Amino acid sequence: MKNLFLLFLGCCMFSSCGSKKETLTTINREANRSTVNIDPFFDITENAPDDTYGLIGENPVKVGGQSPSNQRRYLASLAGPEGEIVSFNRKGSCCAYKSENGFNGSALVDVYEVTYEGLKKPINIYISFYDLETLYIPKGFTKRM
Incomplete structure (x- = not known):
C-alpha cells in the first residue's frame, strides 16, 4: 500500500511539473521584455x-552581480545608433565558459534579443552575470541619454 501511494504521489508530481513548464516559460518571457522602469548604468x-x-x-558582456538585474540594467543603458529606445527579451542561455564564479567552474551566457524602432532584424546581445569586467557600448549602439 505504501509503495502504491508513493507511486501515485510521484506520478502527480511528475505530471504537475510537466504541465506548468510552458506557463512558466511564457511568464518569464513576458517578465523579461522591458523598455522602462529599469535603472540604467x-x-x-x-x-x-x-x-x-x-x-x-x-x-x-560581463556585468557581474550574480543576478539578471544587472543584465537588464546594462541593456537599459543602451540606445540605438540615433538614440532610439531599445527593448529586449531574454531568449535563453548558451556558450559555456570557464569561470570560478559559475557552477562547477563553468558559467553560461544569457542571450537577449534587442530591438529598436527602425531596426530591420533584432540583434542578439550576449551577457554573463557570473563575472564582472569593464562595461562598454557594443558596435551599433550608443549610450542612453
Whole structure:
C-alpha cells in the first residue's frame, strides 16, 4: 500500500511539473521584455574596443552581480545608433565558459534579443552575470541619454 501511494504521489508530481513548464516559460518571457522602469548604468561611456564585444557568445558582456538585474540594467543603458529606445527579451542561455564564479567552474551566457524602432532584424546581445569586467557600448549602439 505504501509503495502504491508513493507511486501515485510521484506520478502527480511528475505530471504537475510537466504541465506548468510552458506557463512558466511564457511568464518569464513576458517578465523579461522591458523598455522602462529599469535603472540604467550611467557610467558606461566608452565604445567597445572590439567589434564582437557582446555580439557573440564567445565575447560576452560581463556585468557581474550574480543576478539578471544587472543584465537588464546594462541593456537599459543602451540606445540605438540615433538614440532610439531599445527593448529586449531574454531568449535563453548558451556558450559555456570557464569561470570560478559559475557552477562547477563553468558559467553560461544569457542571450537577449534587442530591438529598436527602425531596426530591420533584432540583434542578439550576449551577457554573463557570473563575472564582472569593464562595461562598454557594443558596435551599433550608443549610450542612453
